[in-house]
Amino acid sequence: MxxxxxxxxxxxxxxxxxxxxxxxxxxxxxxxxxxxxxxxxxxxxxxxxxxTPFVKGKTVMLIPLDNRPVNQYVPEQIAGSGAINLMTPPAWMLGDLQHSGMSDEIMTWLVKHADQVDAFIISADMLVYGGLVASRSNESINQEEALERLKVIEEIKKTHPETPIYVFDTILRQTITTKSESQIDDYHQVAKWGQLYDRVYRKGEQSLEKELKQLEKEIPGKILDSYIKARERNFVINQKLIDLVSYGIIDFLLFGQDDASGYGLHQLEQERLTDEVEKRELEEKIMMLAGADELDVLLLSRYYNVLYHLSPSFYIDYTTVDGPEWTSRYEDIPLKENIQKHVKVINGTITKKEEQAEFHLVVQTNKVDETLPSFNRNAVIQLIKEKLDKQYHVIFVDVVNHKSDSDMFKLLLDNDLLLSMQSYAAWNTPGNTIGLAISHSSIRQVFVRKAYESLTVDDQQETYKYHYQYLLHRYLKDxxxxxxxxxxxxxxxxxxxxxxxxxxxxxxxxxxxxxxxxxxxxxxxxxxxxxxxxxxxxxxxxxxxxxxxxxxxxxxxxxxxxxxxxxxxxxxxxxx
Structure with missing residues (x-):
């Protein structure tokens, strides 16, 4: 829609x-x-x-993760910046924080409109459970019903064998959803329990077992039981999706690790899923990274690059020496590794040859609360200016502060750089920020390099509307x-x-x-x-x-x- x-x-x-x-x-x-x-x-x-605002544009059906702006408005604007018509279910089907999405109605809608699209991008969390929040509770749906809902993917592959199907699914995060301030303590306790459980039983740190048992007594049994059962059910769905890739039903599958850390039940799940992918030699069709809310636009970017046989290359600049090895408190892998994974998903590569890169990703890794005396924001601005003078396509991502570095943003604004760059993001986790920015830039460049050739002047004009709306949204929000x-x-x-x-x-x-x-x-x-x-x-x-x-x-x-x-x-x- x-x-x-x-x-x-x-x-x-x-x-x-x-x-x-x-x-x-x-x-x-x-x-x-x-x-x-x-x-x-x-x-x-x-x-x-x-x-369809783009008469000559491709049409992609997106079953979103939920109805939040990052999963509806953002994909719509990014798609539009590349002349892609994005078709999503009616908003009333998608639910909200308090209500699960209407999965059965969405399945009916999907089948009804399947012949109108050039590709499918499907959130398994929405299709199966009714969204990201519903996926974290075993009350939304049982395992048998969840598996039954996946059959709709087989149905559309059977009736539309030439239409690519991209699916994304989250690996359950390390704790529950917080719907009110009263649940904050449970949120932290469940997270700590999962970390202790992992350290005791996967890492063999038996000295922590007493603390683990005590914590189990403090957490309300209903909350912990629901969380564990949801993990078990979701892991079965993760495995079933791998089966569908091996059968040729799903063309590409992306697993996103929702909010996590270095320890937790998700670590063993990741290991088992990775082993299964490698065993079946599906590494080029199934990938895994740290993040959730950027998965849809990453797959949208991949679709567009594959369609036009493009593989964008990225040159990376970190603004601090320790940037590449830093790991966010909401992620379980170093920043450098997560960037590599995100770039690979969109069919891109990373190069060390500056002059050969299509994009120059400037990664802001200075922590505002811990700024070192040696950090020079003006030097970063000068770096961006020099790249722009060389006609390089610059992307700026602020990944460590979960918002913009205010002083850095002021310099970008004062130096009139906000619209000189391809994209910008400083929203939430590093994975979210990176995924949004590189997907927007990549889709936009597919339009500039290839897609414009088949578009009317009106279509081309419309892409600029979406591009500028999205950038304005990012600056106002981030x-x-x-x-x-x-x-x-x-x-x-x-x-x-x-x-x-x-x-x-x-x-x-x-x-x-x-x-x-x-x-x-x-x-x-x-x-x-x-x-x-x-x-x-x-x-x-x-x-x-x-x-x-x-x-x-x-x-x-x-x-x-x-x-x-x-x-x-x-x-x-x-x-x-």
């Missing part, structure tokens, strides 16, 4: 109740052009009718929201009884605050976008693209918690 906000009609946009804030008129924009920050607060969703607004809100909420993990009726108060902050932030950010001019690839008439206006940005809280904020900019493109 394609969701495009095309304009404002009073205070209603496609069924949304919209609350307007102040507007901002960017310098140099068309007279009367303004940017409004609009709030969506009701439960109605965008129209469910699906259409820097302005995560770096400034969230910390301020947490301080304010700590003085109240409001739970940041379940805002309840306080959602509107939070969105009002975000609205006011964005009204100021957009004044700083928008001028960079309004001055951008690009040339259509292969244009014999030297047609140029520019941003005419950014009439509004819609914000909402789809999971009613502080961590998830949906930010949907609307960019109007001008061609001349």
């Amino acid at each position: 394609k969701r495009i906000l095309a304009g404002v009609t009073g205070l209603i946009i496609f069924g949304y109740s919209i609350h307007t804030g102040m507007t901002y008129s960017p310098e140099g924009s068309d007279e009367g052009a303004t940017t409004s920050i609009l709030i969506k607060t009701d439960n109605q969703e965008y129209q469910d009718e699906w259409h 820097h302005y929201y995560k770096n400034h607004i969230v910390s301020s809100l947490r301080t304010k909420l700590s003085k109240t009884s409001i739970d940041e993990w379940n805002l309840g009726e306080s959602e509107r108060l939070v969105l009002d605050y975000v609205q006011k902050q964005f009204e100021n932030d957009i004044k700083e950010l928008t001028p960079s976008f309004m001055s951008e001019i690009a040339t259509l690839p292969g244009s014999k008439e030297d047609l140029t693209i520019s941003i005419k206006e950014i009439p509004f940005i819609v914000i909402s809280s789809p999971w009613n918690r502080l961590f998830e904020l949906e930010i949907r900019p609307n960019v109007i493109i001008n061609i001349q």
